[in-house]
Amino acid sequence: MPQINMVQSLNRSLDQLMAGDERIVLLGEDIGIDGGVFRVTDNLMNKYGEERVIDTPLNELGIIGMATGMAMYGLKPIAEIQFQDYIFPAFDQIVNNVAKVRYRTGGRFSVPLIIRTPYGGGVKGGLYHSQSGESYFAHTPGLTVVTPSNPYDARGLLVSAYKSNDPVIFLEPKRLYRAIKTEVPDELFEVEIGKAAKLKEGDDLSIITYGSTVPTVMNTVEKNGVNADVIDLRTLLPMDVGSIIETAEKTGRVVIVHEAPKTLGVGAEVSALIAERAIDSLRSPIVRVAGYDTPFPYSHEELYLPGEKRIMNAVNKVLAH
């Protein structure tokens, strides 16, 4: 099997899904002739034509509104928002229509829509090309929120999102787009939504993370010989509460790592789930290592992002407790 990166994995998966299902249409800014600013949709307009790969005017509300109408009336749209930072003009459509159409119609309508969008820092993008807004979506019932941390999961989660009849927010950690190559089978396969992955077994503590910070965590534990359970959540709504509680009960010590601001970041929910269900197993504080509670700065982004030092400080803190 050849090794491919996440962009190639997504591109190939979109290509195969489109080949197999005429209902799939892509829409977004610069996704056509330009192939997307990160090249995830490269060459797909050439292959499937302008009717199925739709370059849109510059209005995210329009993109999501149009995609919602398509999804309600028989198509399977996959919308791209060029950067997650630019999804907010469509926030009303997402929160008030996409997430609520099935509910408000008593199931008469559904919105089987995938919204793909790159998120996170590490590309020197400053305030508006670096945000990690997953909490905004994971707090919204009706949405499903997933984020792959590697090319394999990118493919598997995209296929699962495609099979879902509910709207899926598909968050792509942009700094991992080309950072890692792995073997990815060329047949379509699924990575189940709602299931975390255990990336490493360990006894001393549990590190729970997802998306862009997964490689940082893995490198840190390997380099420092940390004997940790490492969990990659993969789905942020609904979270795999079983895996979270299992590892917390096993090790009794939990560190949560993510890039979004700490306050009400996804780590808050992970922590609260544990504090609600596994309190008697806890032998130390639950520590969150997260993006700082500031807008994402242009200078010093390497300090903003949770790195080895900060993760090890947390590991040592919970181990020493």
Add this chain to the structure above:
Amino acid sequence: MPQINMVQSLNRSLDQLMAGDERIVLLGEDIGIDGGVFRVTDNLMNKYGEERVIDTPLNELGIIGMATGMAMYGLKPIAEIQFQDYIFPAFDQIVNNVAKVRYRTGGRFSVPLIIRTPYGGGVKGGLYHSQSGESYFAHTPGLTVVTPSNPYDARGLLVSAYKSNDPVIFLEPKRLYRAIKTEVPDELFEVEIGKAAKLKEGDDLSIITYGSTVPTVMNTVEKNGVNADVIDLRTLLPMDVGSIIETAEKTGRVVIVHEAPKTLGVGAEVSALIAERAIDSLRSPIVRVAGYDTPFPYSHEELYLPGEKRIMNAVNKVLAH
């Protein structure tokens, strides 16, 4: 002192603040001649004229964008969003401009803006007149988020929000608008932002809540003779971590009550703060009693809202542990 309700308290406070500061302008839909659909701005257009009380076209992005420009250039705008459910069209302005202008300009500009908006259920308003979206704002650094639970705090917090040079999201629990009357001094006074209130001293457990569920909690503990510390957070960003930890350490048992959906509701952050800082004091799980993770239903809203039964189940659970 006469007893007044929250609408009267807000109306009177706005009136007095406007009388004392010409920089204050109000803007929003139907706030002028109509006095606001909840009458919070009643009679103010009559008194201060159309230049200071501005009826706007139907576009929340426009309201917040305009208010932001006003705030950056010397005015003190107080914008009303008719229902918090309708704030999302302005979400990009709030997250990407209002919250970030000070930061991105290195402090060269600021946005001293108050955004008032009624939130929460209990008025048979269904999906789109009942939402409690505080988490969306409390996860956004740069914003300050407050919510009063009574006419006194409504006045004090409004005055503090007025004195702040940062943007404040001022969430008004609509079902408490006219439900409670209390004595409120007619001089302007402040309720400090970032400070919780302890509404009741107790030893067996702590109940932490805010806004619309405060009276429910108080009634429940009184009726059932629960020996609880009761904390009204009042500010949701930045939260009063000192008060939270103090009560958690004192009682060792915590129940959090709010109306927003549980997953990533403000309760998640409260729980995570405790699990991070007071783990050794905890003698039972931290239990959240919250709105369910569904859109807000029209039928059975009384079941959706956290009520006495559910609060007592949680109380009994943590006490029995």
Add this chain to the structure above:
Amino acid sequence: MSMVGNLSNEQALIAYKNAVRARTLDIKIINAQRQGIIGFHVPAQGQEMIQIAIGMMAEKEDLIFSYYRDLALYLQRGVPVGDIFDQMLGNSSDLQKGRQMPDHFSFSEYNFSTVQSPVGSHIPLTVGAAYAMRYNKKKGIVIVTFGDGATSTSDFHAALNFASVYNLGVLFICENNGFAISMPVSKQTKADIYKKGSAYGIPGKRVDGNDLIASLAGLQEAFDYVRSGKGPYLVEAVTYRIGPHSTSDDPKKYRVDEITDGSDKDPIRRLENLMLKMGVVDSNFIQTTKIEAKQEVDKALDERMNIPPTEPSSIFDDVYEKPTWIQEEERRDLDASD
């Protein structure tokens, strides 16, 4: 035989009957609201004629995205009064399972879409629906109604631009009833609404929405244009909201009523007078129509009021196709609190 132009006497009679039924229903709902039987209502009084006209012009296969104030349109398109009451009561026969406030329907059997409260946010959906219809080579166009206030929303702007860029078959119809709650249209915009399409290369037309004949004539051109594949079209139907914005509103605070129920300017009265003058109906017929309408709505509400409410635990359904563990757990929590 025809009353005026292409309008046959038979069509005119049906239109008139439906307008009367809609008005009667509206009044019935308001009374039921006052009695606490129904929670809320957004009256459609005054706007019946343009709504009836749309219903007459639309084909079965045309997809309609209506808004919350389109009662006459539903009736003209065949929706039974009972189904409307079920929704307004939120009972267990409500097709939407009691999830939404009154007036927020989703009568998909009659090729209506779904009504939401955030003003204007259905408009961009029409672009996608029209795209899907063309993509799947389905017959029909998409029709969307909305108020004058909605033309200020971002959704309106995005939708008109996208519909134009992709040359889609969407007929945008603004029911300009003069007010967005308390805001007169003169404070909503300084432009004529029907000209707003010019920002997108979309033609527009203003019609007298209080006159059935004028509405039909004006709509004809718009429907022809859109049906022929030329792209989207914007109609401004000038009408008037008789009465309050909703049962929570008191219009006395902000306006003097210009048209009142049953007055000479009332659009239903105008049609009535025309039909009388042309001898298409007599006062006996009018009398009977009104009585029958009253009987119909009285009977329907009586029937529907007795239908039990939805199951409490059903509030956890339809968040997703299948509830996640979160909804399942919360359902158990609810059961434990019963």
Add this chain to the structure above:
Amino acid sequence: MSMVGNLSNEQALIAYKNAVRARTLDIKIINAQRQGIIGFHVPAQGQEMIQIAIGMMAEKEDLIFSYYRDLALYLQRGVPVGDIFDQMLGNSSDLQKGRQMPDHFSFSEYNFSTVQSPVGSHIPLTVGAAYAMRYNKKKGIVIVTFGDGATSTSDFHAALNFASVYNLGVLFICENNGFAISMPVSKQTKADIYKKGSAYGIPGKRVDGNDLIASLAGLQEAFDYVRSGKGPYLVEAVTYRIGPHSTSDDPKKYRVDEITDGSDKDPIRRLENLMLKMGVVDSNFIQTTKIEAKQEVDKALDERMNIPPTEPSSIFDDVYEKPTWIQEEERRDLDASD
């Protein structure tokens, strides 16, 4: 003496010099970006003339909301090249403390507002700024620039409507450079941009933004209109983006360049040729101007490159006027991780 119309020779010389400085600076930045000295750039090449014209027409007290591609406008309004470099390097002399990507300035000393990345989202702010100026009886108007793509945003729509409803002194100027990244304007909208104001009752005008004389003439009418208190006005300046959207973009994928740096259609070259023809300058002057510009920007970058970066812990400042306990605690966490 005057070159054409009201344009004096002296003004023309300054305009030409600033255009050359802007072009030279732009090229310098791109080279610095290739060498890893500067992180990113959005070139303004090709758009200098309309920007210079705006700078010439604007009074000091006029407030300008520029966008990320307005390099020549800053220079014409007096911003020193060094300050621009400080921002682009994000060093400790950067007035914004290194918080934003290159090209996102806030030169308030020169009465500029603040630049953000989300396209169009500065436009509604102009409404509030203009309102505040009128409210406080300040002199001056508000000028806002943005691209053709920005006219599709919801922000554009809201801003034009609000500005019109309150009859505010906002001059909206679209720098239509033909593309929004890869999207040609023909796919962005089917209407002429300068006509988009008609949806709001706002007059509009198209000017040749690649020609200084035409730009000045066209802008005159617009400025006069707005200054006289008649309300907002929309200008579409037709220009052309020479080169890529940004240093991350490869335009070969989606277009054939129609105007290139230094070619006969290059707007700076056009001015140069005109001035030569009219004898206002000779080739010697042109030579010297270019050399001086090169020297200026080379020297400025050399100087500014040596300025140390901002303090790491400063990333916690300016979230609020005073950091909350959260930022203070996180600042200690950062120190502990150093």
